[in-house]
Amino acid sequence: MAEFVRSILGFVLRLGLLLAGLVFFVSVMAAGLLLLALWLLRALWAKVTGQPVRPWVFQMNRRPPWQQTHPGGTGRAPSSADVIDAEARDVSVVTDVEPKRIDPSR
16 A cells, blocks of 8 residues: 555656646746747837847956956056045054953963
């Protein structure tokens, strides 16, 4: 009896995994067909209006990260006009700390 239940549960598990895989496959195919339909409608609209059909592309910035943050992206060293002058102060003088006694017997 236990062998029969084990075989039925194995069959149900396999059937469930097969159905889950089929649902995933159908959802991926539906998403792909939806993107294809959108692209075809876009291309048809471009042809009707006389505009060129442009492909969908990802824009990538191929500059190194240290050049992406500078406006202009020249990668040059900062000049004296780029440096902000700030007043330096002495940080070795601490006035808001109360001294504590250290007991060496501990």
